[in-house]
Amino acid sequence: MLKRIFAAMLACTLAGPAMAASGNVELQRRDWSFSGPFGTFDKAAMQRGFQAYREVCAGCHSLELIAFRNFADLGYNEAEIKAIAAQYDVQDGPNDDGEMFMRPGIAADRIPSPYLNENAARAGNNGALPPDLSLITKARANGPDYLFSLLAGYKEAPEGVTVPEGMHYNAAYPGNLIAMPQPLYGEDVTYSDGANNSVEAISSDLVQFLMWAAEPKMEVRKRIGVAAVFFLSIFLIFSYLAKRRIWADVH
Amino acid sequence: MSAEKFQNPVVRWIDHRLPVFSMLDHEKYDYPVPKNLNYMWNFGVLAGMALAIMIVTGIVLAMSYTAHVDYAFESVERIMRDVNHGWLIRYIHMNTASFFFIVVYIHILRGLYYGSYKAPRELLWILGVVIFLLMMATAFMGYVLPWGQMSFWGATVITNLFSAIPIVGDSIVTLLWGGFSVDNATLNRFFSLHYLLPFVISGVVVLHIVALHRFGSNNPIGIDASGPQDTISFHPYYTIKDMVGIAVFLLLLAMTVFFFPNAMGHPDNYIPANALQTPAHIVPEWYFLPFYAILRAVPDKLGGVLLMFGAIAVLFILPWLDKSPVRSARFRPLFRIFFWLFLIDAILLGYLGGKPAEGIYVTLSRIATAWYFLHFLVILPLLSMFETTKPLPKSISEPVLGSSGRSA
Numbered sequence: 001m002l003k004r005i006f007a008a009m010l011a012c013t014l015a016g017p018a019m020a021a022s023g024n025v026e027l028q029r030r031d032w033s034f035s036g037p038f039g040t041f042d043k044a045a046m047q048r049g050f051q052a053y054r055e056v057c058a059g060c061h062s063l064e065l066i067a068f069r070n071f072a073d074l075g076y077n078e079a080e081i082k083a084i085a086a087q088y089d090v091q092d093g094p095n096d097d098g099e100m101f102m103r104p105g106i107a108a109d110r111i112p113s114p115y116l117n118e119n120a121a122r123a124g125n126n127g128a129l130p131p132d133l134s135l136i137t138k139a140r141a142n143g144p145d146y147l148f149s150l151l152a153g154y155k156e157a158p159e160g161v162t163v164p165e166g167m168h169y170n171a172a173y174p175g176n177l178i179a180m181p182q183p184l185y186g187e188d189v190t191y192s193d194g195a196n197n198s199v200e201a202i203s204s205d206l207v208q209f210l211m212w213a214a215e216p217k218m219e220v221r222k223r224i225g226v227a228a229v230f231f232l233s234i235f236l237i238f239s240y241l242a243k244r245r246i247w248a249d250v251h
Numbered sequence: 252m253s254a255e256k257f258q259n260p261v262v263r264w265i266d267h268r269l270p271v272f273s274m275l276d277h278e279k280y281d282y283p284v285p286k287n288l289n290y291m292w293n294f295g296v297l298a299g300m301a302l303a304i305m306i307v308t309g310i311v312l313a314m315s316y317t318a319h320v321d322y323a324f325e326s327v328e329r330i331m332r333d334v335n336h337g338w339l340i341r342y343i344h345m346n347t348a349s350f351f352f353i354v355v356y357i358h359i360l361r362g363l364y365y366g367s368y369k370a371p372r373e374l375l376w377i378l379g380v381v382i383f384l385l386m387m388a389t390a391f392m393g394y395v396l397p398w399g400q401m402s403f404w405g406a407t408v409i410t411n412l413f414s415a416i417p418i419v420g421d422s423i424v425t426l427l428w429g430g431f432s433v434d435n436a437t438l439n440r441f442f443s444l445h446y447l448l449p450f451v452i453s454g455v456v457v458l459h460i461v462a463l464h465r466f467g468s469n470n471p472i473g474i475d476a477s478g479p480q481d482t483i484s485f486h487p488y489y490t491i492k493d494m495v496g497i498a499v500f501l502l503l504l505a506m507t508v509f510f511f512p513n514a515m516g517h518p519d520n521y522i523p524a525n526a527l528q529t530p531a532h533i534v535p536e537w538y539f540l541p542f543y544a545i546l547r548a549v550p551d552k553l554g555g556v557l558l559m560f561g562a563i564a565v566l567f568i569l570p571w572l573d574k575s576p577v578r579s580a581r582f583r584p585l586f587r588i589f590f591w592l593f594l595i596d597a598i599l600l601g602y603l604g605g606k607p608a609e610g611i612y613v614t615l616s617r618i619a620t621a622w623y624f625l626h627f628l629v630i631l632p633l634l635s636m637f638e639t640t641k642p643l644p645k646s647i648s649e650p651v652l653g654s655s656g657r658s659a
Binding site: 032 | 286328488489513
């Protein structure tokens, strides 16, 4: 109850800044496994999301803050993580001759970025910069819903809207004109577990994976939170009872 | 006060040479507190606690933070990901900042409602306003440190305000920046000052408490205690009452930290600072929004800056604007109405500060800003002259028998 009052209070006071970013944006609200105080990540969905990221997004979007060792959170064991890392080429060096060299990735490496620098990224994308995805679900208002809506939001432009060369119409993007071409058409990836690979299903898997990438400590945070709230509630009850008892002789 | 009252010989030995135990004893048992304080009087202790939490978590964060434009954002993310429980410490620091302001705003409103700023507590009030100003400076500079988009653009907007000052404005801005734009030098000096100011705040808090203990707490009735029958010792009565407040405070803080840690922040601050890309709407942290609304309500830059600082400056002279000898709003029917109108006005300003400065929002901001200053500069002085107050009770112990009380 208290939580609901508090949430309502928050919603009222924060409506101002939180809504400020919305333009003509269509958001699809979805129930995510990670929502709410007991929410957890769906490991199978995150693994599928990583596969989709690697096969669809990673050509343009970096994931700079994630190291291969972090994939233990997705349910991969040490051998699997080493195997995944080894599939990437990582620049290292300089060696004893002063040369930079390439070697297979190890668990401690971060995921290599698709472009050497921002200029290269812009040059490869019509001047637009594909943002790093490590924090994308926290860096947008209503991040998970926004990301899902964006991936599934490519449509024919309505009448009267001219889409300039190199731009695309997207119902969820602020301003509706986005430089990113439609990334998902359905059946873009083939999952080894045979899971659904419609646009919605892949988008949902990507949101799971990227929400974890942005907030990898969410599960432990919520677990400690439940214990902390439980403890503090008891602390409050006993403080109040003690207060009543001590004050009994004052009134 | 003699050392003989302590049983423990070690305590007695120390206290004879360094009377810290006598001092504590004095604060706990001899310091008389009005017996009728309600839960609104919890917020001073809560503010002190918020300050302590901020200092402790801040010192730990500084151990892993890098104040450099190229590394600041990533060092914060390393704290969130790789430092043991770094996410917890950072989320506590981030959200306690907001809670600190919630608590202090309630503390200030309590002072306004019960007339705690009136004689003989004017300096106590003024020291409080000084703390509030220092808090705002500290919070602003702290928000810059993660070097996200809002950090950078917030810093740019706020530091640019000083350029409105005639003649020396531009030099002041250059001094604040340590260069000719918000850059590495700015980040470094903000980090240095962000670490320093909390200790300055702690010093002013000590003065605030010294001034408080000179005449003791005001109370909901607003009349002075007339004798021992009106007061009780701080311990155990108010220690346990504060404990209840602390429990509620920690409970709400925990719910926020663990379940909505980013609810009071802005998503744009998870985008690294980019000097070439201005966010669609630059908004400060929520606790600055009322003042931001006042700033933008004025079409002239210097005028806006002056009014914004004036909104706080007016608090310094409040004890001389409201001269009514009756402190508590309980006995001032008109003042009470205007207090609630003022609160609505302040919340409206906060709402408008988060909206884009266009159309109806600008008009509303101007009306709300005008009302803010009218309240302090016109309504309060007039009220203190013409308001018919209700009769005051004779004493705190006999509030119901107060039919023969004074009126102003």
